Amino acid sequence: MDAVQAYAVSLYALSLGCAVFATCQTAAMTRLVQAPSLRLFWYLVTAVSGAVEILHAAFTVRLALLTSPPTDIAVSATIMLGAGGIFAGMARFMRASILDVQQAATLKQLAYRDPLTEIGNRRAFDTSMAEGETSGRPTTVILFDVDHFKTYNDTHGHEVGDLVLKHLARVIAGTAPGYSLYRVGGEEFAIVAPIRQDEAAMLANLCRASIELVPLLHMDQPIHITASAGVAQFRDGDTVSTVMRRADQALYAAKRAGRNRVVEAA
Structure with a gap:
């Protein structure tokens, strides 16, 4: 070569x-x-x-x-x-x-994901709400809050409190498939749905009933959970702040009325 x-x-x-x-x-x-x-x-x-x-x-x-x-x-x-x-x-x-x-x-x-519950976090929720404000189609927010959440932490410890939040996320997601679910802070959850307020109220009541009927099993013992919800739809001239204010007011009204119920914003 x-x-x-x-x-x-x-x-x-x-x-x-x-x-x-x-x-x-x-x-x-x-x-x-x-x-x-x-x-x-x-x-x-x-x-x-x-x-x-x-x-x-x-x-x-x-x-x-x-x-x-x-x-x-x-x-x-x-x-x-x-x-x-x-x-x-x-x-x-x-x-x-x-x-x-x-x-x-x-x-x-x-x-954009909550590490505990593995659903959308507050940042994802804010993004979805901003889109709802400008979408031009019916958009409604449902706010859920666990009733007496402090009791679970005080009675069973913070570990069980975390299990309660995970359980609630699973139940709501399973009851309302196809809708985006978010943890917006503490024990508060939200759905932003492209539907009217009356339809969202029915969806919220279905989720509330599921939460009540499906207990969290811990150490082979059932822990019964309930949640309250407030529902508000974007109206003409609404901003994210104004619709959130009405949803919060509806949620507080549900709490004051005895909890484990859904209230629509006026």
């Missing part, structure tokens, strides 16, 4: 290494991508890349065994190495980009 041939074989081997690296990157991307159509695309890219590598490897071996290689072999080997390096760099860049996008999405999700 003369010097030119050895040089060409080395470059082809390096370009093959770049192609293998790129294929590993594209294979990793199929696990990162969530959309089925994009995942299928990356499966196809990986398959084509693998097939090209097999041909590439066979040609590299054949080149090494040639007794009289072509005169332009050094030029073609240099081109192959450059192309392989570009492909590997692009694959690595795209994988890093997908990871960055997914990390940003995860951080955003965490920023």
Whole structure:
């Protein structure tokens, strides 16, 4: 093997290494991508890349065994190495980009999720309310508050208090699937629904009844929970502050009237 041939074989081997690296990157991307159509695309890219590598490897071996290689072999080997390096760099860049996008999405999700109950937090609620203010369609907020919540902490401890909040979130979410539920602070929860106030009041009563009928089981003992709710719909000229004020007033009215009930805002 003369010097030119050895040089060409080395470059082809390096370009093959770049192609293998790129294929590993594209294979990793199929696990990162969530959309089925994009995942299928990356499966196809990986398959084509693998097939090209097999041909590439066979040609590299054949080149090494040639007794009289072509005169332009050094030029073609240099081109192959450059192309392989570009492909590997692009694959690595795209994988890093997908990871960055997914990390940003995860951080955003965490920023809008309550860590205890794993439902939307106050920030997510404020965003939903702002959208409801400008949506131009009927939007109603339901505020739930656990009745006598301090009693659970004083009687059973704060650990059980946390279980009560988790239980309430599960019951409301299970009773009102399809509606976004938020923990807006302490023992207070909310639903922002694109429905009229009378419809939201029926939904709130259904959730209230479910909370009353489904106890929290702790140490094989049932802990009975009730909650009160206030309901208010966005009206013409309403802001988030004004509709929240009416919902709060309705919730306080439910508390004053004996708890475990739903009151609509006037």
